[in-house]
Amino acid sequence: SAVISQKPSRDICQRGTSLTIQCQVDSQVTMMFWYRQQPGQSLTLIATANQGSEATYESGFVIDKFPISRPNLTFSTLTVSNMSPEDSSIYLCSVSGQGRSEAFFGQGTRLTVV
């Protein structure tokens, strides 16, 4: 299993500003994933973050809006840039089970943009 810590757990931000969310894993992993969960919705994959290369973004998500860093095998950040109220969501970091189907998730960052 993997233990994932996210910071901050929640934040209230002004529109037009940016927020960087941190994700720390207790073991080295190849891939880390960032998801968005809008209120009352399922999880939507934003991007896959690989160490040493640029993140791979899913359709509808772009690097300018959601820049991602992956400086080493245990850490990643997701920035939500130029925020608007529509960005109010829970953002979750995840890692795969290294050859298993199971994915492990952080507790999420609840973002409210006002």
Next chain:
Amino acid sequence: GESVGLHLPTLSVQEGDNSIINCAYSNSASDYFIWYKQESGKGPQFIIDIRSNMDKRQGQRVTVLLNKTVKHLSLQIAATQPGDSAVYFCAENRGAGGFKTIFGAGTRLFVKA
């Protein structure tokens, strides 16, 4: 914390009864189909998975059924308990090595005591 899934389909069952949660999937090429449980204020937690070449798998109090003909997945929970109250998501494992997980719709399960 605040609840998620306020607008999701809901299933209400009596404590001790069996629950059946259904899901339709889209990608026939997925390697694994998985069920996750999400409690309020937490990230999803793995419950059980099934490989694409199987049609049934049992765990402790849970059974997953896969019908590839109609692209349907179900989760059966036996003797449902109050602690089972949560939002349940089906998911598919895609991508190279099967690492990328794509989530389907969720169902909010209420267990009445």
